[in-house]
Amino acid sequence: MKRLITLRVNGIDEALSVEPGWTLSRVLREELNLVGTKEGCGGGHCGACTVLIDSKPVMSCLYLAIKARGKDILTIEGLKGENGALHPLQEAFVERFAVQCGYCIPGMIMTAKALLDDNPSPTEEEIREGLNGNVCRCTGYVKIIEAILSCAEERNVKSPSKEI
Ligand code: FES
Ligand code: FES
Numbered sequence: 001m002k003r004l005i006t007l008r009v010n011g012i013d014e015a016l017s018v019e020p021g022w023t024l025s026r027v028l029r030e031e032l033n034l035v036g037t038k039e040g041c042g043g044g045h046c047g048a049c050t051v052l053i054d055s056k057p058v059m060s061c062l063y064l065a066i067k068a069r070g071k072d073i074l075t076i077e078g079l080k081g082e083n084g085a086l087h088p089l090q091e092a093f094v095e096r097f098a099v100q101c102g103y104c105i106p107g108m109i110m111t112a113k114a115l116l117d118d119n120p121s122p123t124e125e126e127i128r129e130g131l132n133g134n135v136c137r138c139t140g141y142v143k144i145i146e147a148i149l150s151c152a153e154e155r156n157v158k159s160p161s162k163e164i
Helices: 024-031 088-095 105-118 124-130 141-158
Strands: 003-009 012-018 050-053 056-059 072-074
Touching: 012 024, 024 050, 050 105, 056 105, 088 105, 088 141, 105 124, 105 141, 124 141
Parallel strands: 003 072
Antiparallel strands: 003 012, 050 056, 050 072
């Protein structure tokens, strides 16, 4: 039986009627039309569905929507700046040609955001380690890691103390 819940997504409270077994990825995509969050494997193996819950990366295909009540959910759509400007990580991915088919990219970027917020100056090794749950089926890892490194370097020059 459906239950009425409120989820806080990208800073907005959303009232929703959900089945207890619905995953967060399903609710984001099918109830809220936030289709930037992708579903790849649907089983916790690829990271395409990664969103941030209370600033931590979570695979939303494994996370029940009702469990997310009272938490802050951030999706790729929530990264856009004023007038739809790209987030610095998105800009870095574009500038470094890190996007091929694009399917893994929202999950990569959400994971990278959590990583850089936690560790503003990661080494290449730490980025590789941080992304180990995110799979790119186009195998574009080198460019993805370069993009995250360059974003971290640029941000540390411009505003070292700020969340990315
Ligand atoms: S779709 Fe969630 S981990 Fe693959
Ligand atoms: S860019 Fe195609 S899956 Fe990563």
